[in-house]
Amino acid sequence: MRLVVDLNRCQSYGQCVYAAPAVFRFHGEESLEYDYAPDAGAHREVARAAAACPVQAITLSGATEPSPLSSERDR
């Protein structure tokens, strides 16, 4: 799975850090860092983190089609 956080919108509430501590963390007092491509096993935690974000700054992947690189080769 993949995710991205809109760090303009993020207000460092840290709810994601509580929900998925293996994926989200603070670097410094207010700077959120995260893993863009966590293991599939973290999916439930990450979905919970996205739902818990007070400003809805977390976007999760929704595409099911193959990656551009593989689809390009197929054509």
Added chain:
Amino acid sequence: MSTPRRADAGRIVVVGASLAGLRAAEALRDEGFGGELTLVGDEPHEPYDRPPLSKAVLSGRLTTDRITLPRVRNIDARWLLGTAATRLDIPGRQVVLADGRRVDFDRLLIATGTRARPWPDAAGGGLAGVHTLRGRDDADRLRAALATGPRRVLVIGGGFTGGEVASGCRELGLEVTVVQRGAAPLASALGGVIGRVATGWHRAAGVDLRLHTTVRALEGDAHGRLRRARLSDGTAVDAEVAVVATGAPANTEWLAGSGLAADHRGVVCDGGCRALGADGAAVEDVFVAGDIARWPHPRFPGQLLRLDHWDNAVAQARTAAYNMTHASPNHRVHRALPAFWSNQFGVNLKSVGLPHLADQVAVTQGALDQRRFVAAYGLRGRLVAAVAVDSPRVLDGYAALIEAGAPFPPVLNAPDGPPQLRPVDAEFARPARDEPGGVRGHDTHAPAAATPAPTAHP
């Protein structure tokens, strides 16, 4: 030319497969576009996120194979990656690629962004150890160079990228010299008052910061490896790695001869993201979004803006996609309030509005000598921007005030505000009146530096 105007048909080509291009493609499908969709990108990688390149990637906490952007929906697109567009033929409705292929379109979105300005002197710029930082491959090369443990890293330019690179190098325990032409780091974006605060961050972190100084020459050894930089003050700095962080020209060369109003500053478009021709008229079916776009923002009239901002790329891509799929009477105007952020030296900095327009600045919350404060920026008695340092939860209120045209200094009654607001000169270096175009220049650092490009986020 009779091209399909229906939202659900025809061929749309998006040139530029980064954040703006990807989000535009998704938005086109969201808007019901059911025709052929092609994305062209010069890099061989899937669209990825750039902000971590100068932060977590540089410091080794993330690797570049883990920053691919999520694709939020199926877009059923043809992806042409690893091939740059080299020419645009508007009457013939074709994009020509570097490998000779021609891609037909009915509607086109230009989203080719910007690139790092290279060191302008070929001899110095060609030395091993001299880097720029814009893409994934740049970040991998720089990361590898830093991993060899250079005795000193030279950062040329004290803007946001320069500060983030310097910060990352200090986290790695490397000695760093930052050479900054102006009076303070970040001064061209945030003014001298907040720039002096950033000076403190650099020096507290152990950065050797050289202000009012430029690099005259980069010198190498017999093997073509960087060894030394000669500075404008007559001193020299020994360094094995240099990072050139002196701004970003727009990737518009492929548009030469297309008839569009395009140069190194970007492609001019109207508020609805429609590209303008050299005659100033909107060009049918050609749109622009992201870092490359220069447009008139209704809140900041009298100028063309180009924003190298993440959220602007996303919002402008959505506006362009909407207008590409709706008839022009219903077009939306791109008017999102500019916003950006930076993390450096353990500090989170966020901005809304356009600080560089301001004539005055006032601390409205906290205090400059703390690492937690908000500064409000005013122009002729109106609030035009706010910058929050380690205070990420307050900016929505300031954004609303800016949108509402609130007076400056603003009336906030913030509990952590000073008893009395004291606006002072924001200390932006203004260009000489006779400078071409009257634009504010970038800090440049080399004898043969190209004409600086105006941008809201140098």
